[in-house]
Amino acid sequence: DAKTTQPPSMDCAEGRAANLPCNHSTISGNEYVYWYRQIHSQGPQYIIHGLKNNETNEMASLIITEDRKSSTLILPHATLRDTAVYYCIVRVVLGAGGTSYGKLTFGQGTILTVHP
Amino acid sequence: NAGVTQTPKFRVLKTGQSMTLLCAQDMNHEYMYWYRQDPGMGLRLIHYSVGEGTTAKGEVPDGYNVSRLKKQNFLLGLESAAPSQTSVYFCASTDPGQSGLAFFGQGTRLTVV
Numbered sequence: 001d002a003k004t005t006q007p008p009s010m011d012c013a014e015g016r017a018a019n020l021p022c023n024h025s026t027i028s029g030n031e032y033v034y035w036y037r038q039i040h041s042q043g044p045q046y047i048i049h050g051l052k053n054n055e056t057n058e059m060a061s062l063i064i065t066e067d068r069k070s071s072t073l074i075l076p077h078a079t080l081r082d083t084a085v086y087y088c089i090v091r092v093v094l095g096a097g098g099t100s101y102g103k104l105t106f107g108q109g110t111i112l113t114v115h116p
Numbered sequence: 117n118a119g120v121t122q123t124p125k126f127r128v129l130k131t132g133q134s135m136t137l138l139c140a141q142d143m144n145h146e147y148m149y150w151y152r153q154d155p156g157m158g159l160r161l162i163h164y165s166v167g168e169g170t171t172a173k174g175e176v177p178d179g180y181n182v183s184r185l186k187k188q189n190f191l192l193g194l195e196s197a198a199p200s201q202t203s204v205y206f207c208a209s210t211d212p213g214q215s216g217l218a219f220f221g222q223g224t225r226l227t228v229v
Contacts, residue, residue: 034217043120043206043220044159087158103149103174104208104218106158 004088009111012082018075020110022088025069030092033064034104035073037084044087044106047073078114085109118142122207122221129197129228137192137224139207147210148190149174149218150182152203159206165190197228 005023012018034049061074087109123138151159161174165184210218
């Protein structure tokens with residue numbers, strides 16, 4: 001799986017959009033970008049994933065650059081409850097080939113602090 | 117639908133004791149994983165299983181054993197606990213039919229003294 005690089009920490013004011021960047025310059029053509037978050041002491045929680053098109057769900061939006069070497073997770077209206085560690089992960093989707101067996105390789109992630 | 121449930125949630129062991137952590141999922145997922153997380157670090161994969169009766173080593177398997185006798189359960193065993201195994205353990209499951217996104221349990225906080 002491709003390696004990712006994220007800033008160690010970011011701050012955001014409550015109600016503002018939080019934009020979390022991720023670099024994955026060695027991403028392969030069949031690798032997806034996944035985002036998870038981990039709120040203090042809890043298990044990681046899936047947020048969103050995408051291949052090359054921008055994606056949006058009820059939690060967030062994912063913007064992937066045209067060359068797919070970087071992406072941005074957007075929380076449109078951050079709340080205090082969004083304070084967490086955010087992990088950007090790239091991997092082959094199960095069934096799309098390869099032998100990753102869905103293993104998730106976690107880096108250090110970005111600590112997002114939302115303040116009043 | 118409980119998702120992924122880990123038992124126990126907390127445990128204190130003495131060095132040399134053994135114990136088994138249980139992970140149960142009710143989503144009929146094929147793949148299951150055990151991770152550990154140490155303070156200030158990301159999750160590291162210990163062992164994983166791609167189906168009932170099969171297991172494989174992850175990146176930090178030493179000192180641990182696993183079994184997947186039933187599809188819904190994935191057990192992590194510590195035969196002789198060491199202080200270096202003090203950590204928070206997370207179980208996860210996923211399935212090819214669900215875009216491969218993983219569901220995690222709430223963790224087991226283990227302290228070895």
